[in-house]
Amino acid sequence: MNTRVNDEPAGGSLTDLAYLLLRDRLVMLEIKPGEPINEDRLRTEFNLGRTPIREALKRLEQERLVVAFPRRGTFATDVNISDLSHISEVRRTLEPLAAAAAAERATSEDRAGLTELRSQLDTATPSGDNTELLRTDVGVHRAIYRCVHNPFLEDTLISYDNLATRIWCVFLPRLSGMAGHVDEHGPLLTAIVEGDAEKASELATQHVVGFERAIRALI
Incomplete structure (x- = not known):
């Protein structure tokens, strides 16, 4: 059986793609709670630019999956x-x-x-x-x-x-x-x-x- 977690964006934007890829890694704890989000590594891995990654992270922060700290960076939220x-x-x-x-x-x-x-x-x-x-x-x-x-x-x-x-x-x-x-x-x-x-x-x-x-x- 092949039931995927992520939903492919139907005609969606690069931001949508970045969001879906990141979201399900965070949900399944493939990115561990408290782990820093390395934007450079994600850009290389996803073959996406800086803007889609950053826009996706803003959306994920609203959904309580990541948290951003001034001058420290963005991290996967803890699981409480x-x-x-x-x-x-x-x-x-x-x-x-x-x-x-x-x-x-x-x-x-x-x-x-x-x-x-x-x-x-x-x-x-x-x-x-x-x-x-x-x-x-x-x-x-x-x-x-x-x-x-x-x-x-x-x-x-x-x-x-x-x-x-x-x-x-x-x-x-x-x-x-x-x-x-x-x-x-x-x-x-x-x-x-x-x-x-x-x-x-x-x-x-x-x-x-x-x-x-x-x-x-x-x-």
Whole structure:
């Protein structure tokens, strides 16, 4: 199965490209919390100019993924477990709302795409790689968010899912049952495809609550 975390910019700008590449490295902790952001290295690696990198970093700072200090530079933000309750509070409200909206608003094309994604989940070879499983989890969430057809809500959902995912990454080596967490998406996708807003909302709530419970069990 090949569910990618990052979304390729459809006709987007170089800043969009830089943003997406950097965002998902930060989300998956490939750039470690507290690590300095080396702009020169990123320009070489991404083959992009100074302006796209700097504009991307400004956006990422607004999303709490990097922090800039005068005369010191820009750094990946720390992951604070104390933020878990605040992030979960927002997600317990927004994720069920998004799932219900997706069930009601998804186009025929959207439903076909989610059906294909569900088939990929059903036929995927079981993996013991928690990092790959987490990438799949993120990819499914973003596919659902696109079906809401509200760009403001979609951006907010992605932002909070990113922050939650960073917490997941901290605990990945100690987490068990990650495959089961990802498998929960099958019934959720089915509910959205079938237009069952109430069921989709209920399943999304269970998913978010399960995330918080799994992390708290390790704290």
